[in-house]
Amino acid sequence: MKIAVIGFGAAAIGFIERIKNEGHEIVVFERSKDIYSSSISGIRADGKLFVSSEMGGDIHIDLALQKKLVDFYIDNTEDHQVETGQSFTNSSYFKKFYEKGFMPISADFYHLGTDQLKMVLYNIYENFKAFKNISFRFEQNVLSVKTVGKEVFIGDSDEAFDRVVIAVGRSGHKLVGSIIKDYPDLILDNTKVDLGIRYEVPNHIVDELNKEMYEFKVKYKSKTGYMVRTFCNNPSGFVVTETYDDFVTVNGHAKMKEKSQNTNFAILVTIQLTEPFNNPIGYGSHIAKLSNLLAGKGKVILQTYDHFKNSKRTKNLYRIQPTLHECKYILGDINLAFPRRIIESIVDFIETLDQVIPGIAYPDNLVYAPEIKFYSNLLDNTKLENLKFIGDCSGHTRSIIYATAHGYLMAESFLEK
Ligand SMILES: Cc1cc2nc3c(=O)[nH]c(=O)nc-3n(C[C@H](O)[C@H](O)[C@H](O)COP(=O)(O)OP(=O)(O)OC[C@H]3O[C@@H](n4cnc5c(N)ncnc54)[C@H](O)[C@@H]3O)c2cc1C
Incomplete structure (x- = not known):
């Protein structure tokens, strides 16, 4: 053939x-x-x-x-060097997350x-x-x-x-x-899109978890009815922007050798709409473009968690240094670009996660937007x-x-x- x-x-x-x-x-x-x-x-x-x-x-x-x-x-x-971890093989972690309503996802990781x-x-x-x-x-x-x-x-x-x-x-x-x-x-099918944020916290808040499993993957049915999940945890990692044809989103990654003081991961809300809706890419792109419109060309919005939760514009940061270069973000208010139901789902997720990982909801933790994961048809x-x-x-x-x-x-x- x-x-x-x-x-x-x-x-x-x-x-x-x-x-x-x-x-x-x-x-x-x-x-x-x-x-x-x-x-x-x-x-x-x-x-x-x-x-x-x-x-x-x-x-x-x-x-x-x-x-x-x-x-x-x-x-x-080159030299077969990898970082590894297993999520939720330790039953005490499994129980802690489960108790608060999270659905722990089991996986073996090789970074x-x-x-x-x-x-x-x-x-x-x-x-x-x-x-x-x-x-x-x-x-x-x-x-x-x-x-x-x-x-x-x-x-x-x-x-x-x-x-x-x-x-x-x-x-x-x-x-x-x-x-x-x-x-x-x-x-x-073509009805789904994941919209959310990239969350960045100091390593010490999630150290124990990072050592135990490298990446913690959980899903959570929020009070809005939407399913929210963590995605792409990067211990000692870096936040980056991702450029599409006509907008910019946020993403994260980690390197084998160079390390930062922070851990970042995505918190994504799955939106699945019904007929006549058939354009999830259009919907996600509009929200991304609106965020970029506020942030300025090629930039994403950065906000502290407290301001994100209370819908206030962030003007200064406090204890955490963003790993994203300052020319790629603007301090602002994500609430001006994201629908309320998505924000409420994310806040509910973070507040509940704080009951399992104390410090996850510290007011000066960093929220970047938009993070979007498109599904192909x-x-x-x-x-x-x-x-x-x-x-x-x-x-x-x-x-x-x-x-x-x-x-x-x-x-x-x-x-x-
Ligand atoms: C920034 C980022 C980080 C990621 N990190 C991870 C991770 O850590 N772990 C993980 O499991 N997944 C990760 N993913 C997802 C993962 O990369 C994809 O799921 C996977 O690569 C999909 O493989 P694929 O072969 O379908 O597509 P791709 O790997 O994307 O390959 C598609 C190829 O097709 C080429 N192409 C596209 N259009 C055309 C065309 N018209 N003509 C000719 N060539 C074309 C592209 O140049 C590309 O080389 C990440 C994705 C992104 C964007």
Whole structure:
């Protein structure tokens, strides 16, 4: 078979890793300039790998396969150095959170760190490139794909492929959108978006927890009825901004070597609306743009927790130094940009969390906004025989390991046929 893989991220890596020895011709189209490009792949910030049946995507991935793929990434680091942790294996923590209404999520964590990821990606690429049946085409921003009978064509090219695997992640939504226009039946669901904040506290407040599990993942049904969750905990980490085409959001990461005095994590509220609503990206983008409008171009809003809770503009900070560079934020009031129900859900979450982790609700802790996690349209992979979607662009995964495993399992299904 001649197979095109569009995008070279986690899902493509899993797909190629599984199929590379089977003699099929694989052509990878990647829009980035080269493997060193700062925009290539989702495997470029933080690199926290986790093994869990409770998060990462909505498909079932065997835990043994997840661990095998974690080992694959660790094998591609320079010196196999990782930070590890296990969440909620300690039953006393489990009980403490559970008692206050939290749903603890179990997972094993392996943190590679932003500083190691470039090398990991490069090593994997070098390994694949050595195979005669695998070729890479960089600077190929694929805008359309069309199927004609048993053949598939990319863009305006007349080069035919037997199969095309779309692995463009969430950043490739334009390509997926163009395919969906031709095949609207592919969409199973598109009603969800996660909106929230990045929270930053001094390390000493969460030290014990960070040592015990590296990342504490919990969900909580707030008094507003909305589900709120923690996401992407970064012990001794850094807050960063993430630039989209027309707005900026906040994010966080941690490095293996350079450490800060603070821990940051996201607190996200899942918004799932019903018909006629069908534009979660539009809704999330509007709130992001409104936040940016208040903060100034390219900036996010920073506020102390007390002011966030009481809807007052922050003019000064007190004990905590933000890890985000001061040219990237403005002190302000997030309440001017976020709907009340979201703010109330987050405040309820933090106040309740403070009963488990004293100090989490200190008035001068830092709140950054907007943090937004978009969900891709949930796509039906059974509709088209020779055009498949893997990883985050399929809507079925949201993490490096799940995306890699999705690609791996797709390759297996090709080999079975
Ligand atoms: C800042 C950040 C930090 C993250 N940290 C973590 C983490 O620590 N742990 C974790 O598990 N998950 C993390 N994630 C999520 C994780 O990166 C993704 O879930 C995962 O990378 C998805 O893999 P993918 O292959 O579907 O997409 P990606 O890894 O995003 O790869 C998609 C590739 O397709 C290319 N592409 C896009 N459109 C086109 C096109 N039209 N034509 C050609 N090429 C195209 C892109 O350049 C990219 O290389 C993070 C995400 C972000 C944004």
